[in-house]
Amino acid sequence: MESWRRNPLTFWVFALPPSLWLAVFFLAPLALVWMMSFGEKVGLIDIVISWRPDNYLRAMDPLYLQIFLKSFWFAGLTTAVCLVMGFLVAVAITFAPPRRRPLLLLLVMLPFWTNLLIRTYALIAVFRTKGLVNFGLEQMWEWSQSVLQGVGLGDLGLLGPEFEPLQLLYNNFAVVAGLVYVHLPFMVLPLYAALDRMDRSFIEASLDLGAGHIRTFFSVVIPLAMPGIVSGIIITFVPALGSFLTPDLLGGTDSQMIANVIERQFKSANDWPFGAALSFILMYVTFIAIALRSLWAGRARRGSAA
Amino acid sequence: MVRDPHGRPPIISINGVSKSFPGGVQALADISIEVAEGEFFALLGPSGCGKTTLLRILAGFETPSKGDVFIDGRNMSRVAPNHRPVNMVFQSYAVFPHMTVAENVAYGLKVGGGDRSGIPARVEEALELVRLAGYGDRSPQQLSGGQTQRVALARALVKKPRVLLLDEPLSALDAKLREAMQLELVRLQETVGITFVIVTHDQNEALSMADRIAVIEQGRLLQVASPLELYEYPTSRFVADFIGKMNLFEGTNLGCAGGVLSVNVNGLGRMDIPCEDNIEGDVGLAVRPEKMLLYDHRPDDRLAYEAIVDKIAYQGSETRVFLSTGDGINFEVSVRNASRRAAAESASGSVWVAWHPADTLILRD
Numbered sequence: 001m002e003s004w005r006r007n008p009l010t011f012w013v014f015a016l017p018p019s020l021w022l023a024v025f026f027l028a029p030l031a032l033v034w035m036m037s038f039g040e041k042v043g044l045i046d047i048v049i050s051w052r053p054d055n056y057l058r059a060m061d062p063l064y065l066q067i068f069l070k071s072f073w074f075a076g077l078t079t080a081v082c083l084v085m086g087f088l089v090a091v092a093i094t095f096a097p098p099r100r101r102p103l104l105l106l107l108v109m110l111p112f113w114t115n116l117l118i119r120t121y122a123l124i125a126v127f128r129t130k131g132l133v134n135f136g137l138e139q140m141w142e143w144s145q146s147v148l149q150g151v152g153l154g155d156l157g158l159l160g161p162e163f164e165p166l167q168l169l170y171n172n173f174a175v176v177a178g179l180v181y182v183h184l185p186f187m188v189l190p191l192y193a194a195l196d197r198m199d200r201s202f203i204e205a206s207l208d209l210g211a212g213h214i215r216t217f218f219s220v221v222i223p224l225a226m227p228g229i230v231s232g233i234i235i236t237f238v239p240a241l242g243s244f245l246t247p248d249l250l251g252g253t254d255s256q257m258i259a260n261v262i263e264r265q266f267k268s269a270n271d272w273p274f275g276a277a278l279s280f281i282l283m284y285v286t287f288i289a290i291a292l293r294s295l296w297a298g299r300a301r302r303g304s305a306a
Numbered sequence: 307m308v309r310d311p312h313g314r315p316p317i318i319s320i321n322g323v324s325k326s327f328p329g330g331v332q333a334l335a336d337i338s339i340e341v342a343e344g345e346f347f348a349l350l351g352p353s354g355c356g357k358t359t360l361l362r363i364l365a366g367f368e369t370p371s372k373g374d375v376f377i378d379g380r381n382m383s384r385v386a387p388n389h390r391p392v393n394m395v396f397q398s399y400a401v402f403p404h405m406t407v408a409e410n411v412a413y414g415l416k417v418g419g420g421d422r423s424g425i426p427a428r429v430e431e432a433l434e435l436v437r438l439a440g441y442g443d444r445s446p447q448q449l450s451g452g453q454t455q456r457v458a459l460a461r462a463l464v465k466k467p468r469v470l471l472l473d474e475p476l477s478a479l480d481a482k483l484r485e486a487m488q489l490e491l492v493r494l495q496e497t498v499g500i501t502f503v504i505v506t507h508d509q510n511e512a513l514s515m516a517d518r519i520a521v522i523e524q525g526r527l528l529q530v531a532s533p534l535e536l537y538e539y540p541t542s543r544f545v546a547d548f549i550g551k552m553n554l555f556e557g558t559n560l561g562c563a564g565g566v567l568s569v570n571v572n573g574l575g576r577m578d579i580p581c582e583d584n585i586e587g588d589v590g591l592a593v594r595p596e597k598m599l600l601y602d603h604r605p606d607d608r609l610a611y612e613a614i615v616d617k618i619a620y621q622g623s624e625t626r627v628f629l630s631t632g633d634g635i636n637f638e639v640s641v642r643n644a645s646r647r648a649a650a651e652s653a654s655g656s657v658w659v660a661w662h663p664a665d666t667l668i669l670r671d
Contacts, residue, residue, distance in 0.1 A: 199398055201400040202400050204365075204367055204394075204400070205394070206402075206413070207366075207386070207388045208392075208393055208394045209393065209414030209417065209462075210388045210417045210465065211388060211413070211417040212388055215417055219413075220402060224402075224403070224404060226404075
């Protein structure tokens, strides 16, 4: 970095194009939306920037707060499930034979190669009433029924008069399952990076000192993987919180997340200023979460250096 | 092989251990070693010779493909690392960075369960032992390499293991500190009386610290002996060459008669060497550079050969002189600089290289 300062020309040649790009295509639209959030709708298409916080105050309505809370609940649950599952996957890849690891990592990333919309429709095919899960369960039901029939218990109706498919779609379960499916790779990759970097002799030292595998996992592996865990939580939680497609396609009437409300403001409700305010509230919350995390990380660093 | 004055069974007994890794790499081939209680034992060999694998087998991180390991009289085949009466000091030290020094040392005591009231006192005692008293609250990031190693030592010793395993413990330290730590390790071992098994590729380290040394090369055990025996009486060309410096000569065995072995050495002619038993087949002869002396005339009470000085390397306490004969035989002679005048005088031109026949080693392997 020192050499950049000694050669400002080179620095600007490299720094100017991306800076301009970010300014024109990221900062400018964001500023427009921010201004809009302080505006009000006049007539059908006109918006006047009045610089009044009315839209933000309207967002404090219990109706919207409840949807915010539900979004946090879904995103939090998704992150928790992803953390547990992702840790198992990351540990499995880390301890797989070195030759297999690239293939396993590829399998983790493979879903990214398919469009999210198509993957979500595929989930519908799995979860719907006559979908793969219910089909499999029905087969098992019929098989069990015929076994019972074979031992002479078939007429007792132990398994019910007929197979009843599970309602797996268009409810909160479907939304969280879909979110976990979509976000799991985001959790696995930073966890794998953290575990792969970890010196194996820490684990061996713990075993050598008499700790069992479970104790070693909680006392040594998890604390040392903490940077990866925190990164994984953030890059899973933040996009999960703003999810739109998954609750839209898989959710029922009561599984709306905040992004669905925002989408409605910009489209069917045609209330851009209110939609902009909701977007910015979501963004502020995300910023605060990340700021708290850096504050905590900074304190941990100072703590270990003190 | 084991010299225990009390006639106790060996603390470690390695019986015919072999280890092959997937892919057909043979790391160890039929190794048998016994280590006596309280011994400072070194596994010495070039990198990749299998010595670390053997240490990891003792710790339980690798399982032998063949053979058994007994520690303290118990077969370790089915004993997991966390249940073995051994502790290890890792090459990277593996001091947990997310714990303080005291927490690191206490870790092995806490996982054991049972009474915890005595732990702080034992931790303090262990830190005192490695001269780190008062460092308990520090974080490992604030320690120097040497201090980190002492933490690793304290953490292992506080468990009072029957055997302490050390994997290249000094390789990460600079030369001066390494020398100090060598003495420190010997002092520690004498204080605690625990058997130490150390892996090293540094022959000086092994010679100056260990009671006995096992030399391993390409997975084979070449020789187990005391440092003096290993240096003065190596049994193979590899050991002779690996430990210290050595002038090696190849020759044809002319036969042994009356306690004298006659060898026709390529390029030097017939040499008569005192020998104890009958030796058959071709042999190698070896002489240490410091056993050779330089003369400006031919001495008559020793083996002597005329040679030309090629190169001189002054090294402070000694000067290394490289010579060659007209027949292409090379000598390396080490001259001790016992006085400043001796240091200033350097050999040149044609001189006589001479040594006592009794200082000639006969190598069969």
